[in-house]
Amino acid sequence: MTAPAIRFGLPAIILVALSWGVLSLNTQGVAGRPLAFSLLLGAAFGAVLQRSRFCFYCNFRDLIERREASGVLAILVALAVGAIGYTAVFGAWLPTPATDRLPPTAHIGPVSITLVIAAFAFGIGMAVSGSCLSAHFYRLAEGSVISPFAILGAAIGFGIGFLTWNPLFLTITSNAFIFWLPHHVGYDGGLLLTLAVLAGLAALTLWWARAPNPAAAVPLSLREAVERIFIVRWPAVTAGILIGAISTVAYFRVAPLGVTAELGSIARTLGTDWNIVPSSLFGLDGLRGCATIIKEALLSNNGLFVIGLIAASFVTSILAGQFQPRRITGKDVVRGLLGGLLLGWGAMTALGCTVGVLLSGIHAGSLSGWIFLVAMSVGILVSLQVARLFARRLV
Amino acid sequence: MNNFSKHVAALAATVAVAVVPTMVMAQDDNPLVTVDWLAENLSDPNVRVFEVSVDTGVYERGHIPGAVNLAWHTDLVDTVRRDIVSSEGLEAILQQAGVTEDTTVVLYGDNNNWFAAWGAWVFDIHGIHDVKLLDGGRKLWEAEGLPLDTATPEYAASTIDLPDEAAPLRARLTDVLDVVEGGANVSLVDIRGPKEFSGEIFAPEGVQELSVRAGHIPGAVNFPWGGAVNENGTFKSAEELKAAFAAIGIDGSKPIITYCRIGERSSHTWFVLNRILGYDVRNYDGSWTEYGNAVGVPIENPTGTVWGRI
Numbered sequence: 001m002t003a004p005a006i007r008f009g010l011p012a013i014i015l016v017a018l019s020w021g022v023l024s025l026n027t028q029g030v031a032g033r034p035l036a037f038s039l040l041l042g043a044a045f046g047a048v049l050q051r052s053r054f055c056f057y058c059n060f061r062d063l064i065e066r067r068e069a070s071g072v073l074a075i076l077v078a079l080a081v082g083a084i085g086y087t088a089v090f091g092a093w094l095p096t097p098a099t100d101r102l103p104p105t106a107h108i109g110p111v112s113i114t115l116v117i118a119a120f121a122f123g124i125g126m127a128v129s130g131s132c133l134s135a136h137f138y139r140l141a142e143g144s145v146i147s148p149f150a151i152l153g154a155a156i157g158f159g160i161g162f163l164t165w166n167p168l169f170l171t172i173t174s175n176a177f178i179f180w181l182p183h184h185v186g187y188d189g190g191l192l193l194t195l196a197v198l199a200g201l202a203a204l205t206l207w208w209a210r211a212p213n214p215a216a217a218v219p220l221s222l223r224e225a226v227e228r229i230f231i232v233r234w235p236a237v238t239a240g241i242l243i244g245a246i247s248t249v250a251y252f253r254v255a256p257l258g259v260t261a262e263l264g265s266i267a268r269t270l271g272t273d274w275n276i277v278p279s280s281l282f283g284l285d286g287l288r289g290c291a292t293i294i295k296e297a298l299l300s301n302n303g304l305f306v307i308g309l310i311a312a313s314f315v316t317s318i319l320a321g322q323f324q325p326r327r328i329t330g331k332d333v334v335r336g337l338l339g340g341l342l343l344g345w346g347a348m349t350a351l352g353c354t355v356g357v358l359l360s361g362i363h364a365g366s367l368s369g370w371i372f373l374v375a376m377s378v379g380i381l382v383s384l385q386v387a388r389l390f391a392r393r394l395v
Numbered sequence: 396m397n398n399f400s401k402h403v404a405a406l407a408a409t410v411a412v413a414v415v416p417t418m419v420m421a422q423d424d425n426p427l428v429t430v431d432w433l434a435e436n437l438s439d440p441n442v443r444v445f446e447v448s449v450d451t452g453v454y455e456r457g458h459i460p461g462a463v464n465l466a467w468h469t470d471l472v473d474t475v476r477r478d479i480v481s482s483e484g485l486e487a488i489l490q491q492a493g494v495t496e497d498t499t500v501v502l503y504g505d506n507n508n509w510f511a512a513w514g515a516w517v518f519d520i521h522g523i524h525d526v527k528l529l530d531g532g533r534k535l536w537e538a539e540g541l542p543l544d545t546a547t548p549e550y551a552a553s554t555i556d557l558p559d560e561a562a563p564l565r566a567r568l569t570d571v572l573d574v575v576e577g578g579a580n581v582s583l584v585d586i587r588g589p590k591e592f593s594g595e596i597f598a599p600e601g602v603q604e605l606s607v608r609a610g611h612i613p614g615a616v617n618f619p620w621g622g623a624v625n626e627n628g629t630f631k632s633a634e635e636l637k638a639a640f641a642a643i644g645i646d647g648s649k650p651i652i653t654y655c656r657i658g659e660r661s662s663h664t665w666f667v668l669n670r671i672l673g674y675d676v677r678n679y680d681g682s683w684t685e686y687g688n689a690v691g692v693p694i695e696n697p698t699g700t701v702w703g704r705i
Contacts, residue, residue: 030537092546093455104452252545253456280603 042308081244123379129339149336157344606687
């Protein structure tokens with residue numbers, strides 16, 4: 001058990017630093033307020049991710065291998081709540097969807113074979129490195145020895161993505177199309193359809209899963225409440241509702257949720273400075289998604305969001321006594337770098353990751369989000385199958 | 396009657412005196428409205444506010460209540476050929492926004508009204524001659540902490556009819572060549588940054604529209620557009636502007652053509668010189684991306700930068 005001075009002192013220091021960041025950015029007026037808000041949102045997102053272990057890959061694997069439904073249910077609830085929230089915002093911003101317009105800045109991305117390949121590669125990257133990018137960020141705070149290498153690998157993967165972007169764009173991606181559900185069936189139809197598919201998936205999940213043993217009901221005392229907030233994993237539905245709500249608020253105030261824009265931006269800036277990455281990427285400005293631009297300012301909304309995410313997950317993780325690093329092995333380094341490489345390449349080429357394309361995309365009613373979900377799941381399943389074959393052969 | 400009032404409006408604009416009788420006479424002879432005036436007159440059905448911002452998504456996340464959004468890269472241009480929106484195109488936009496002959500049209504935007512001024516130029520060309528800008532634009536409205544709304548307003552459609560003939564506020568390449576090669580007595584004002592003007596760089600970092608030659612149109616004087624605004628985003632006073640332009644030989648004694656790289660920033664200077672100072676000004680929206688790419692035209696390139704030379 002960690003010494004109390006560290007267990008409570010470190011989170012306190014991080015919280016003070018976070019608060020100072022928010023307050024000082026807030027005093028910078030019009031330019032600083034969105035940055036402060038992004039930092040806060042990132043912190044909220046990080047805290048929820050860490051407390052509920054909202055990890056796309058781990059949740060999916062738990063369902064496949066252990067027949068545990070709660071993690072996947074959390075994702076489905078998050079998708080449903082966010083879809084409702086987004087529809088409410090869209091109604092105010094673009095009262096009629098039946099035009100050639102799209103709601104501004106929403107991650108309504110292009111659908112193409114490139115997206116399928118990229119999401120498939122991303123799925124393999126998740127299986128190899130043990131989680132997707134958003135989860136690697138919060139798992140840094142749990143002392144994961146793979147995550148630092150996965151993030152490094154992802155930055156390199158982004159660089160490779162920039163190199164392959166132009167040829168891919170010219171051969172495949174330029175034929176991509178945008179499919180926004182409300183354009184075809186209206187806001188109500190789009191939302192109903194989304195909720196129906198999610199309900200179907202939830203039913204399928206529960207059918208496949210084994211019901212957990214019911215936990216003995218403990219009366220809610222102050223001690224029990226503290227335990228449930230700070231130590232025990234948050235319930236799936238609570239986590240899903242919170243993620244959906246954070247996603248809606250983020251879109252309403254700043255931009256859709258996404259965790260790779262800043263990473264991609266750093267990779268592109270470095271790559272351009274070193275003359276490795278082509279200076280112009282065809283069609284990127286016309287496509288929606290976590291577009292990656294050359295950095296102009298040190299502080300960006302997405303950068304602060306990710307900083308807030310990591311900082312807050314350190315707070316909750318240390319408080320819960322879940323910062324538990326183990327000895328690094330060569331295998332960790334290889335898995336991290338290799339998996340990260342695929343994550344980065346996939347995220348660049350798909351114009352986002354599980355959060356940007358899948359979560360924010362499905363919230364927005366974009367077909368690209370669903371395609372990413374399916375191709376990524378296939379990538380994970382194939383990887384798990386291959387891993388099983390290897391394991392058998394080794395025995 | 397319609398035609399008559401349009402004639403009157405056209406005449407009024409040329410002498411910079413508006414005569415349209417509305418409830419909001421107070422600022423009618425002024426091309427600018429103040430944030431205080433707009434805040435007080437927002438509920439006036441005869442006032443219609445449009446936002447023209449460079450950044451996508453700023454309008455939706457908070458705009459002046461009741462303002463209609465105009466996307467500069469789709470609403471105000473022809474999306475196929477390089478041209479501003481047609482008279483019919485703008486007419487449809489104005490009808491949908493419920494603008495009538497009696498409406499006071501106010502434009503505002505981010506970045507010191509940069510694209511809002513371009514919008515005003517487009518509106519003026521198509522017959523909305525008394526279009527006004529919100530002095531200080533989005534920047535001042537936000538800085539003053541005035542209320543913002545996120546809902547998109549919908550208005551009952553109007554039946555406004557715009558004239559087919561465009562107002563002569565636009566210069567074409569041939570007009571510019573008349574000055575450079577034909578000796579027409581017109582001043583050229585280049586409002587790009589000094590490094591673009593001198594030819595040191597082809598375009599500011601990160602922009603996509605380029606010219607393969609650096610420098611400026613022979614005879615042009617340089618007045619970076621940002622020099623016309625105060626720190627809070629408002630325009631400098633007419634006296635200050637008059638003096639600043641007089642210092643570089645632009646005093647309104649002869650016609651003026653403004654240009655920049657793609658014609659948007661120079662609309663800001665067009666607004667200053669034409670609407671605020673009342674000079675005879677045309678904006679050359681082909682600007683440097685047309686002129687600097689044109690074959691065989693004279694160019695001044697003081698720094699001698701050569702395209703493609705390493």
